[in-house]
Amino acid sequence: MLFMSNKLFGVISIYGLLIALAILLGTVLCQREARRRGLPRDTGIDMILWAVPPAVICARVYYVVFRWRYYAADPLSALYFWQGGLAIYGAVIGGFLGLLALSRKNRLPLLTLLDIAAPLVILGQAIGRWGNYFNGEAYGSPVLNPAWQFFPVAVFADGAWRLATFFYESCWNALGFVILWLYRKKAGQPGDVFFRYLLWYGAGRTVIEGLRADSLMLGPLRVSQALSVVLCLFALIVILQRKKKASHR
Numbered sequence: 001m002l003f004m005s006n007k008l009f010g011v012i013s014i015y016g017l018l019i020a021l022a023i024l025l026g027t028v029l030c031q032r033e034a035r036r037r038g039l040p041r042d043t044g045i046d047m048i049l050w051a052v053p054p055a056v057i058c059a060r061v062y063y064v065v066f067r068w069r070y071y072a073a074d075p076l077s078a079l080y081f082w083q084g085g086l087a088i089y090g091a092v093i094g095g096f097l098g099l100l101a102l103s104r105k106n107r108l109p110l111l112t113l114l115d116i117a118a119p120l121v122i123l124g125q126a127i128g129r130w131g132n133y134f135n136g137e138a139y140g141s142p143v144l145n146p147a148w149q150f151f152p153v154a155v156f157a158d159g160a161w162r163l164a165t166f167f168y169e170s171c172w173n174a175l176g177f178v179i180l181w182l183y184r185k186k187a188g189q190p191g192d193v194f195f196r197y198l199l200w201y202g203a204g205r206t207v208i209e210g211l212r213a214d215s216l217m218l219g220p221l222r223v224s225q226a227l228s229v230v231l232c233l234f235a236l237i238v239i240l241q242r243k244k245k246a247s248h249r
Contacts, residue, residue, distance in 0.1 A: 015131035019086075022124035023052060029123075033116045033184070039108065047113060050102040054094035062090025066216035066223055087216065088125055089227055095121065111190035118197035119180040125201070126173035129166045138166040140211040165212050172204040188246065195235045195242075202232030 031044030063085045064071055064078045071078045099117060103110040132138035133155070140163025143154040149161040156162075179200065184193050209215055209225035216223045 051095040051098035055091040058094025059086035059091035062087040114194035129170035140165040198235035
């Protein structure tokens with residue numbers, strides 16, 4: 001499978017269209033879930049308006065910071081986010097800050113907002129990984145055995161067959177969305193869905209990031225892999241502590 005053109009009709013960015021689709025689906029589901037939880041009217045819309053802009057900005061800043069040697073020669077190109085280069089963890093950080101500000105302004109429980117957002121974020125991540133496909137990025141190391149040179153195992157990029165890591169992560173995230181969406185009604189206390197999102201996504205990203213050939217690096221460290229390990233362990237500790245406290249009640 002070859003990486004395809006990143007333009008629809010030669011003009012419209014497919015990457016941008018996929019981001020717009022993810023935001024649209026997120027808006028519909030967010031409003032529905034906020035209503036189900038009995039939050040004030042239009043809380044779901046407010047969440048999107050407060051979370052998406054800082055998420056996009058931080059996603060780009062995160063990416064540019066760790067690829068600054070590439071952008072230093074033409075700093076203005078750092079603004080061209082529609083050409084690719086939005087780091088998921090930057091988006092998560094920005095979205096978190098936006099929801100934190102909203103919770104304080106409207107006096108809404110932050111963990112509840114995060115529980116609403118978590119399944120929608122991982123759904124957006126599943127969709128967004130296909131933007132990487134059209135932009136010819138987020139692929140893995142070369143696949144040298146001809147028997148494995150086919151999609152979905154591999155994609156043809158940069159003159160060689162490479163692991164289709166964008167596809168692996170898209171599938172992992174899609175499964176995570178289904179699990180979290182079904183679990184949300186069974187969650188015992190605020191934050192349960194969010195911490196399980198961190199655990200699920202962090203575990204998958206830890207493994208898949210290790211297969212990638214274009215990771216953001218900080219010296220010898222794969223930045224997103226290291227952050228995934230930290231968040232995964234943090235979430236696991238919190239979940240276990242919560243279960244321990246619940247069993248003693």
